[in-house]
Amino acid sequence: MKKLYSLLSGLIFGIGLGLSGMMSPEKVKGFLNITREWDPSLALVMGGALLITFVAFPLVLKKSAPICEDTFFLPTKKELDLQVIAGPILFGIGWGLIGLCPGPAIANIATGATGVIAFFFIMAIAMYFTDLVRNKLLN
Numbered sequence: 001m002k003k004l005y006s007l008l009s010g011l012i013f014g015i016g017l018g019l020s021g022m023m024s025p026e027k028v029k030g031f032l033n034i035t036r037e038w039d040p041s042l043a044l045v046m047g048g049a050l051l052i053t054f055v056a057f058p059l060v061l062k063k064s065a066p067i068c069e070d071t072f073f074l075p076t077k078k079e080l081d082l083q084v085i086a087g088p089i090l091f092g093i094g095w096g097l098i099g100l101c102p103g104p105a106i107a108n109i110a111t112g113a114t115g116v117i118a119f120f121f122i123m124a125i126a127m128y129f130t131d132l133v134r135n136k137l138l139n
Contacts, residue, residue, distance in 0.1 A: 002068040014107040020045040023108050025099025032096050083134075 021027040022045060030039035065071055077084070095101050100108065100119055108116040 005068050013103065017104050017107050023104045028095065028099040028104075032099075 017023045020042070022042065027039065027042065030037065031042040060066075061072070091101065098119060100116065102123060105116060105120050105123060109120055
């Protein structure tokens with residue numbers, strides 16, 4: 001049942017990305033490029049998601065556990081360190097350069113576009129080596 005919920009959640013997420021235009025690298029680049037013809041439409045998508053999260057998150061946390069797990073997995077780290085600062089900076093640079101982030105890249109694989117498939121494999125290799133290096137440094 002847990003895998004079915006995961007599949008349904010992924011499908012809903014992918015449909016949302018497609019309907020909102022966030023799967024289009026050109027649309028994302030148009031939003032991030034504020035110096036030329038700025039496309040503010042993704043701000044509405046992000047604002048809507050933020051509003052729903054702001055309302056729903058406290059309600060969800062009133063439950064004793066999520067539907068498919070025994071407990072919530074929430075961040076416990078309170079201090080800023082190199083990982084917390086460098087990760088979002090690198091994510092933002094990559095998102096700005098390519099117009100894709102992991103969720104839309106995975107959803108875009110179904111299009112079969114060569115650039116998206118190349119991005120996905122490079123992202124997967126980078127994630128693997130990042131985990132490898134982080135585990136060696138922390139252990």
